[in-house]
Amino acid sequence: MPPTLRALIVEDEPLAARRLTELLRKQEPPVEVVGTAESVAAAEAFLQTMQPGPDVLFLDIHLADGLSFELFERLEVKCPVIFTTAYDRYALRAFKVNSIDYLLKPIDPEELTAALAKLRSLRTTTVAPAFDAAMLAEILRQSQPSTSYKTRFVVRVGEHLKAIPTEQIAYFFSLEKATLLQTKENRRFVVDYTLEQLENLLDPSHFFRLNRAYLVHADAIQDIIHYTNSRLQTVLRPPSSDEAVLVSRERVAAFKAWLDR
Numbered sequence: 001m002p003p004t005l006r007a008l009i010v011e012d013e014p015l016a017a018r019r020l021t022e023l024l025r026k027q028e029p030p031v032e033v034v035g036t037a038e039s040v041a042a043a044e045a046f047l048q049t050m051q052p053g054p055d056v057l058f059l060d061i062h063l064a065d066g067l068s069f070e071l072f073e074r075l076e077v078k079c080p081v082i083f084t085t086a087y088d089r090y091a092l093r094a095f096k097v098n099s100i101d102y103l104l105k106p107i108d109p110e111e112l113t114a115a116l117a118k119l120r121s122l123r124t125t126t127v128a129p130a131f132d133a134a135m136l137a138e139i140l141r142q143s144q145p146s147t148s149y150k151t152r153f154v155v156r157v158g159e160h161l162k163a164i165p166t167e168q169i170a171y172f173f174s175l176e177k178a179t180l181l182q183t184k185e186n187r188r189f190v191v192d193y194t195l196e197q198l199e200n201l202l203d204p205s206h207f208f209r210l211n212r213a214y215l216v217h218a219d220a221i222q223d224i225i226h227y228t229n230s231r232l233q234t235v236l237r238p239p240s241s242d243e244a245v246l247v248s249r250e251r252v253a254a255f256k257a258w259l260d261r
Contacts, residue, residue: 005031005116008046008054010071011084012038012064012254016105020058020084023112031056031116039065039257044074054079056119058103061085065257080122082115149203153181155189164189166206170220170238172198174213184220186238208258210234211248218259 007024011017017036024031034054037043040063047053057079059068071077083102101115152163170184174195181189193201195215202215209215216236223235232247232255247255 004029005055005119006034006052007031007056007058008034008043008050008079009036009058010038010043010063010068011036011058011060012062013060014038016060016084020107020112023107023109026109027113027116038253039063040068040070040074041065041257041260043068043071047071047075047077055123056116057081059083064254065260080119082119150201153189153191155181155191157189162189166202166217169217171214171216171236171240173215173240175241182220182238182240184238204258208255210251210255211246213242214240214245216245224259 009017009020011020017038021033021036024033034050035046037046043057043059043063057077059071059081061068061083062085084105084107085102101118103111103115150166152165153169154161154163156162164181164183168183168185170182172179172181172191172193172195174180179191179193179195179198181191183189191198195209195213198207198215199209207215207217214236216234220236220238221234222237225233225235227233227244227246230249230252232252234245234247236245
């Protein structure tokens with residue numbers, strides 16, 4: 001029987017990570033999942049401390065704190081890589097050449113079995129597949145469509161219209177089924193967008209959805225306080241109407257990664 005493969009899964013979607021774990025355990029022979037990581041930083045920590053290292057790295061392209069290619073800039077990845085991605089518009093042919101394989105999400109069990117068979121066959125040779133992380137990152141960058149985010153919002157002030165640049169916005173929040181825009185000068189205006197719509201319209205490097213009611217600009221976060229073991233409280237500037245603006249428990253990890261980028 002072939003030796004058991006040890007896999008590290010780097011994936012920032014918990015459901016996708018659990019599904020891949022289940023698929024690997026159903027392989028014949030089963031693949032041992034030795035760890036999961038949802039960010040570049042977490043994957044780096046795993047690979048630096050894990051002894052022995054994994055036999056294969058299942059690597060998502062977009063992670064909580066950036067592109068997974070940053071991992072190859074931080075340390076030498078000695079194990080083979082199987083990329084996983086939900087974006088078939090990327091130059092996947094290049095990923096095929098520069099890694100063991102790639103798998104489109106949702107991952108097909110038969111394709112996973114084929115990728116593992118390819119990995120096992122390569123483990124009997126001394127020649128590792130060519131890998132150029134910088135080249136793949138550049139292909140990825142060029143293949144993504146340019147994204148244009150909103151730069152201003154038009155609001156009504158009495159009988160007048162006023163354009164507010166996004167750099168003057170502290171945060172958006174929901175109040176009694178309305179969405180309000182809060183400026184850094186402590187003025188409020190109603191906008192005709194939901195917070196869900198605003199998440200797609202605003203540059204995610206500047207704005208973050210703290211919870212169901214608040215979408216904030218990084219400059220508006222004056223302080224961050226440990227609220228419980230798994231929750232964070234933010235102090236906003238200008239002050240919020242709510243006494244405590246908490247980061248949702250499921251968003252805490254992504255929030256920390258967003259702050260640390």
